[in-house]
Amino acid sequence: MGKQINVALIGNPNTGKTSVFNQLTGLNQQVGNYPGITVEKKEGICKLPRGLKAHIIDLPGTYSLNASSLDENVVIDLLLNKNDKDFPDVAVVVSDAENLKRNLLLFTQIKDLKIPTILVINMADRMKRKGISLDIELLEKKLKTKIVLVSARKGTGIEELKEQILNYQKISSEPCLNASDMDPEYFNLLRKTFPNQALYKLWLVITHDANFGNIDRGTLTKDANFNTKSVGDLKRLQQKETILRYQFINDLLKEALTINLKNATDLRIKLDRLLTHKIWGYVIFSIIMLTIFQAIYDWSTIPMDFIDVTFASFSEWAKNALPTGPFTNLIAEGVIPGLGGIVIFIPQIAFLFLFISILEESGYMSRVVFLMDRIMRRYGLSGKSVVPLISGTACAIPAIMATRNIESWKERLITILVVPFTTCSARLPVYLIIISLVIPNKTYLGLNLQGLTLMLLYLIGFGTALSGAWILNKILKLKCKSYFVIEMPGYKIPIFKNVALNVIEKTKAFVFGAGKIILAISIVLWVLGSYGPGENFNNAEEIVTLRNQSENISEKHLKEEIASFKLENSYIGIMGKGIEPAVVPLGYDWKIGIAIVSSFAAREVFVGTLATIYSVGSDEEETIKKRMGAETNPVLGGPLFTFASGISLLLFYAFAMQCMSTLAIVKKETNTWKWPLLQLVIMSSFAYLVALIAFQVLK
Amino acid sequence: MITLQEILVLITFLFAVGFMITKFIWKPAFLKPKKKSDKACGAKDCGCH
Numbered sequence: 001m002g003k004q005i006n007v008a009l010i011g012n013p014n015t016g017k018t019s020v021f022n023q024l025t026g027l028n029q030q031v032g033n034y035p036g037i038t039v040e041k042k043e044g045i046c047k048l049p050r051g052l053k054a055h056i057i058d059l060p061g062t063y064s065l066n067a068s069s070l071d072e073n074v075v076i077d078l079l080l081n082k083n084d085k086d087f088p089d090v091a092v093v094v095s096d097a098e099n100l101k102r103n104l105l106l107f108t109q110i111k112d113l114k115i116p117t118i119l120v121i122n123m124a125d126r127m128k129r130k131g132i133s134l135d136i137e138l139l140e141k142k143l144k145t146k147i148v149l150v151s152a153r154k155g156t157g158i159e160e161l162k163e164q165i166l167n168y169q170k171i172s173s174e175p176c177l178n179a180s181d182m183d184p185e186y187f188n189l190l191r192k193t194f195p196n197q198a199l200y201k202l203w204l205v206i207t208h209d210a211n212f213g214n215i216d217r218g219t220l221t222k223d224a225n226f227n228t229k230s231v232g233d234l235k236r237l238q239q240k241e242t243i244l245r246y247q248f249i250n251d252l253l254k255e256a257l258t259i260n261l262k263n264a265t266d267l268r269i270k271l272d273r274l275l276t277h278k279i280w281g282y283v284i285f286s287i288i289m290l291t292i293f294q295a296i297y298d299w300s301t302i303p304m305d306f307i308d309v310t311f312a313s314f315s316e317w318a319k320n321a322l323p324t325g326p327f328t329n330l331i332a333e334g335v336i337p338g339l340g341g342i343v344i345f346i347p348q349i350a351f352l353f354l355f356i357s358i359l360e361e362s363g364y365m366s367r368v369v370f371l372m373d374r375i376m377r378r379y380g381l382s383g384k385s386v387v388p389l390i391s392g393t394a395c396a397i398p399a400i401m402a403t404r405n406i407e408s409w410k411e412r413l414i415t416i417l418v419v420p421f422t423t424c425s426a427r428l429p430v431y432l433i434i435i436s437l438v439i440p441n442k443t444y445l446g447l448n449l450q451g452l453t454l455m456l457l458y459l460i461g462f463g464t465a466l467s468g469a470w471i472l473n474k475i476l477k478l479k480c481k482s483y484f485v486i487e488m489p490g491y492k493i494p495i496f497k498n499v500a501l502n503v504i505e506k507t508k509a510f511v512f513g514a515g516k517i518i519l520a521i522s523i524v525l526w527v528l529g530s531y532g533p534g535e536n537f538n539n540a541e542e543i544v545t546l547r548n549q550s551e552n553i554s555e556k557h558l559k560e561e562i563a564s565f566k567l568e569n570s571y572i573g574i575m576g577k578g579i580e581p582a583v584v585p586l587g588y589d590w591k592i593g594i595a596i597v598s599s600f601a602a603r604e605v606f607v608g609t610l611a612t613i614y615s616v617g618s619d620e621e622e623t624i625k626k627r628m629g630a631e632t633n634p635v636l637g638g639p640l641f642t643f644a645s646g647i648s649l650l651l652f653y654a655f656a657m658q659c660m661s662t663l664a665i666v667k668k669e670t671n672t673w674k675w676p677l678l679q680l681v682i683m684s685s686f687a688y689l690v691a692l693i694a695f696q697v698l699k
Numbered sequence: 700m701i702t703l704q705e706i707l708v709l710i711t712f713l714f715a716v717g718f719m720i721t722k723f724i725w726k727p728a729f730l731k732p733k734k735k736s737d738k739a740c741g742a743k744d745c746g747c748h
Contacts, residue, residue, distance in 0.1 A: 325704030326702075326705055327704035516722075523715035
C-alpha cells in the first residue's frame, strides 16, 4: 500500500466545501472533536486512482487566515504546524463561482504559506445561468496553481480533482504575493532573525501569537536587533496586507472574469422579497414548521409501532432462549427494554433532521436567520442567535458551541443561557410517548391534535428562550457593541447525498451517544430494581401469598402482586419512595420520580428508565406504551398518565435543565461554574413550579 | 451459592457504574480548556472575538 496523502479542505462558509468533502469521501468519514476543544473535526478517506488513498480533513469555514474565532484558529493551527500528523501535503481551497473575489483572499494567503494548493471553483454548473465566464488558463498562470471546475451537486469535476490531488507534487509552491511588500524593513529584520522560517508563516505566527512555542527560539541570532511591534501596528499591517491582496485579486479578475448581467435571472431577488417579507416571511415560516411537525407524526407511526413490537418480542425471545437466571433477566428486562426506549424514536428523529437539512441545504435557513433578527433584537439577542436556537432543536451542545460566532459577549452569554429551553431531540422521546398517552389521536380542522401539541411544545420552548433572553438583557449589566452580518447563499435544490449523510450522522450520534448512557442506566436500574435489603424483599413471595390467602385470586394476579411488592421493597423502590412526597403534588408516582432523577443525566433516559422499571419481574410481552398506559396512580387511583399529569410532565421537561453534558459545555464556554449552576437551579425550580401549577389546575 | 450468572450481573453492573462515573463525574469535573488564550471569552470579556 502506498503513502496516504494528507489533504486539507479549506474554504469560506457557504462555498459547498462540505458537499465536495461528501463527494470525495462518501460514507468513509467520521466526525469527532479537535483535541482539547469542542470544534467539530470531520475527516474521511478518499480513494484515488492507481490504488492510492487520501486522508481528507474538512476544516471549519473561514473567510481569511486572520482568525477571530476558535473555529478559525483551528485552520491556522494546522497550517502553521508542520509537526501535526494532519499537516497537509496539499491544500484544496473550495471557492464559489459567484463569490470568487472574496474567496481568493483566503486562497492567496494559503498559497503564500508555500503549501501546494489546488483551487476548486464549485457550483460551476450555475456559471452559465449566472452569466459568468472565466479564463481558467490565465487564472492558473497568475495564481500559480491548478484549478478544477466542480459541481458538487452534479458530481462533475470530482475525478479531475482526485487526479490533481494525486499529482500534487507537480503544483508550484511559489507564493502569489511577496509578504515583505507590506513593510520591507520589518520583514527583512524578520528574515534575519528567523532565517529558517517561511516569511508569511512567521507573519501569521506573530499576528496570532499562536503556536509561537513551535518556533525554536534557539534559531534567534544572538545579535539580532529584533523588536516586536505593538498590537495596533500589527493590525495596521494586517489591513495593509488585505488591501494588497485585494489589489492583486482585482487586477487578476479584471482580465480573467466576465459577468454578463443579462444572463443572470432575478428569481433569487423575487424569492428573497417574499421569504423575508415582514408579514409573508413569518406566515411562510409558520406553515413550513406546521407541515414539518405534522409529517413527523404521520410518517413515523408505522415504523415506530414496528420497532416497539419487535423489541417486545425480542425481549420475550431472550427470556425463553437463554438459560434461566439473573443475567438472562438483566438482558431481557433491563437491557433490551432500555434500548428499545431509544431505538423506537429513530424514525421521528430522522424525519426531523431530514427537514432541517433540507431547509439548510436549500438556503432557506439563512433567510430565517435574517427574518428573525428583527424579533431577536427586541429580546437582547442577535440574528446570529437564531442559528444556535434552531440548532438547539437537535442538541444544545453543538448549539452552545455555535454561539462562538456572536461577537458581543453579552448577546453570546444570553444565547448560551437560553438555548437549553429550545426543544432538543432528547426531549422528543419524552414528548412523543406522553403525547401519545394523554392527547387523543384525532384531527381538528384537518390537523392532527398530537402533532399540534408537539408544535405547541416547540413554540413554548422557543417562547421561553425569548422571554428568558429579555429578562437577562434587563438584568445583565454588560455593555457591548453588536452588529449583525449574514451571507445569503443562493437558492439550491438540496443534494440528496448531503441530506442523507447529515440525517445518518445526526441520527447515529443521537442513538450511539444516548444509547451508551441508556444502556448503562438500564443496567444500574435493573440491578437496583431486582435486589433489595431486608426481610420484605427476601421474603416477598411468602408475605404476599400470606396476605392474599383469604382472597381467591388467580395465579397471574398473585405473580403481579409479588413483582410489585418486590419492586417497592427493592433499592430503587426505597429510593423512589424517598422522593415520592416531592413528586406526588405534580401527579406522579415514585416510578416517574426515579425516571426524572435518572434523566438528569440525559432527558432521553426517561422513557428507557420507565421501560426498565415496568419490565422488572414482568413475564408479559408488552410494548412500552401499553405498560405505561396500564399504570395506575397509587394515591388518586385511575390511570397514572391522565391529561393533567401528562401535561404537567410535558411542561416539566419543557423547562427543566436535565442534561449534564449541557452543563459541562456551558461551564467550558463561559469558563466558570457560576452560569451552569444558575441555569440548573433556575430552570429546574421553574419547571417544578409550572408542572405543579399545571397539575393542580387541570386535575 | 453465587452462580455464574450472578457474577456476570455484578461485572456488568460495575462496568455500568464505572462508565457513568467517567462520563458524568470524572470528565465534567476535570474538563478544562486546552489553553486559555486572550481570545477566550469569560466574565466581562466584551468583543472577545
